[in-house]
Amino acid sequence: MYTAFYNLREEPFRLTSDPRFFHLAQPHAAALATLVEAVMRRKGFVLLTGPIGTGKTTVVHTALQILTERAAASHPISSAFILNPTLSREEFLEMLLTEFEIPCTSTSKPARLSALQRMLLETQRRGGTSLLLVDEAHLLSPELLEEIRLLSNADTYQEKLLQIVLCGQPELLGILRKPELRALRQRVASSCSLRPLSFPEVRAYISERLHSAGFRGATTPFPMPVLEEIFRLSEGVPRLINLLADACLTFGCKAHRPVIDLVIVEEAASELGMKETFVEPVVEERSAVTGQATRGNEDAVIGSALDLLVQAMKRRRALVPELNEIRSEMSIKEQVAMSVSAIHEQDPAGEKIIESAVDDLVQAMKHRRASTMEL
Numbered sequence: 001m002y003t004a005f006y007n008l009r010e011e012p013f014r015l016t017s018d019p020r021f022f023h024l025a026q027p028h029a030a031a032l033a034t035l036v037e038a039v040m041r042r043k044g045f046v047l048l049t050g051p052i053g054t055g056k057t058t059v060v061h062t063a064l065q066i067l068t069e070r071a072a073a074s075h076p077i078s079s080a081f082i083l084n085p086t087l088s089r090e091e092f093l094e095m096l097l098t099e100f101e102i103p104c105t106s107t108s109k110p111a112r113l114s115a116l117q118r119m120l121l122e123t124q125r126r127g128g129t130s131l132l133l134v135d136e137a138h139l140l141s142p143e144l145l146e147e148i149r150l151l152s153n154a155d156t157y158q159e160k161l162l163q164i165v166l167c168g169q170p171e172l173l174g175i176l177r178k179p180e181l182r183a184l185r186q187r188v189a190s191s192c193s194l195r196p197l198s199f200p201e202v203r204a205y206i207s208e209r210l211h212s213a214g215f216r217g218a219t220t221p222f223p224m225p226v227l228e229e230i231f232r233l234s235e236g237v238p239r240l241i242n243l244l245a246d247a248c249l250t251f252g253c254k255a256h257r258p259v260i261d262l263v264i265v266e267e268a269a270s271e272l273g274m275k276e277t278f279v280e281p282v283v284e285e286r287s288a289v290t291g292q293a294t295r296g297n298e299d300a301v302i303g304s305a306l307d308l309l310v311q312a313m314k315r316r317r318a319l320v321p322e323l324n325e326i327r328s329e330m331s332i333k334e335q336v337a338m339s340v341s342a343i344h345e346q347d348p349a350g351e352k353i354i355e356s357a358v359d360d361l362v363q364a365m366k367h368r369r370a371s372t373m374e375l
Contacts, residue, residue: 002249002250002252002253003213005252005253005256005258006215006217006221006249006252006253006258007214007215007216007217008210008213008214008215009213009214010213010214011213011246012209012210012212012213012215012245012246013209013241013242013243013245013246013249014242014246015239015242015243017057017058017060017061017062019058019061019062019065020212021208021209021212021213022058022059022062023204023205023208023209024306024307025197025201025204025205026201027050027054027193027194027195028055028058028059028194029303029306030192031048031050031059031192031193031194032059032062032063032066032306033302033306033361034046034048034190034191034192035048035059035060035063035165035192036063036066036067036309036358036361037190037361038163038165038189038190039063039067039129039131039163039165040067040129040358042129042159042160042163043160043163043189043190044152044160044162044163044164044187044189045152045164045166045184045187045188045189045190046163046164046165046166046188046189046190046191046192047165047166047167047172047173047176047188047190047191047192048060048165048166048167048168048191048192048193048194049167049168049169049170049172049173049191049192049193049194050169050170050193050194050195051169051170051194051195051196051237052169052237052239053237053238053239053240054194054195054196054237054238054239055194055238055239056135056167056168056194057135057167058238059194060133060135060165060167063165064079064081064131064133066309066358067079067129067131067358070358075127075128075129076123076126076127076128076129077128077129077130077131078100078101078119078123078128078129078130078131079099079100079130079131079132079133080095080096080099080100080131080132080133081099081133081135082095082096082099082132082133082134082135083135083136084136085134085135085136085137085139085140085144086139086141087144088144089143089144089147090109092144092147093109093112093113093116093147094112096116096132096151097112097115097116100116100119100130102115102116102119103115116151116154117154120154120161120162121161123161124159124161129163130161130162130163131162131163131164131165132148132151132162132163132164132165133165133167134148134164134165134166134167134168135167135168136167136168136169137166137167137168137172138168138169138170138171138172138175139168140166140168140175142175142178142180142181145175145176145181145184146181146184148164148166148184149183149184149187151164152164152187170193176188196235196236196237197231197236197237197238197241198236199227199228199231199236201236202227202230202231202234202236202241203227203231205238205241206222206227206230206241206245207220209245210222219258219259220259221248221249221252221258221259221260222245222248222260223259223260223261225262226248226260226261226262226265229262229265230244230245230248230265233265233269233274234274240274243272244265244268244269244272244274247268247269247271247272248260248264248265248268250268251264251267251268251271252264301360301361301364302361302364304360305358305360305361305364306361309358309361
């Protein structure tokens, strides 16, 4: 264990989706804003795509945490998180009822769909939101994608009863372009994508994770040449950054090196089997429209609201750094619900901050979309 050696409270580069370690790099901030806004405005279908290891599950987990923390008595949220979608239609519907905690003793499809519809209507009647999150959605069969499309037909005259987020690798976009999935493709209201991090983003990513893990030292364990090598070897992919940085700290501790050097990076990379590849620098995307003061103001509001949301969430989660009741075999939804319940007991006023920030975010996203359409 290297935490004591590097003056850390906990391991900073664990491969988990803990929102406390969420880093607002540009692509992740944009994806988080899109997900939260789409669910809050009940827009129906949302797509989140990105290469392997770029942090899709972390973004979805963070969005669920924010939405759950905002869900006061007047805005309840009922969620289902499907992590493994390689199911038959019958198995998918059964898991859906389980995740939504819908009691249904019958095994017939009409009875199960009727029970689901009643839950959706009841949640909507109470001013709440029903949310279906499907991870690894590129593994969904065409039959199951059609089943999900049919579930999205549940609506009232005013809004969709079920908000659906499909999260998967880029090939999901190719799957949805198939002619037989045209009806589903036309229902996608919002989409966002992740990419590997640029070098400045990698540097900020490592620094923030160290800080979130309790590091307060004057000298970082990762000097600039080491950061450059980690970026080169990881190609800016967050999961690979975590693996390599964690291995570097492990080897550094064994060698009693408070500051990582390139020899340790090479040793760690060799242990992990990372190939040396040339990385094209990631150029931050610029808007095609310039000189728009209104757009700039909206971007500033969105950035401020996102930063406030994430910082408030991290601060509140730090109030209960270790919950003995949370077990590794619990689902993400169960872990979120338990942590939010414990947080509420210690920081009930924090919900107002989160609710206000979410409202600001949704309004700014709405205005920005409207102004873009006018151009």
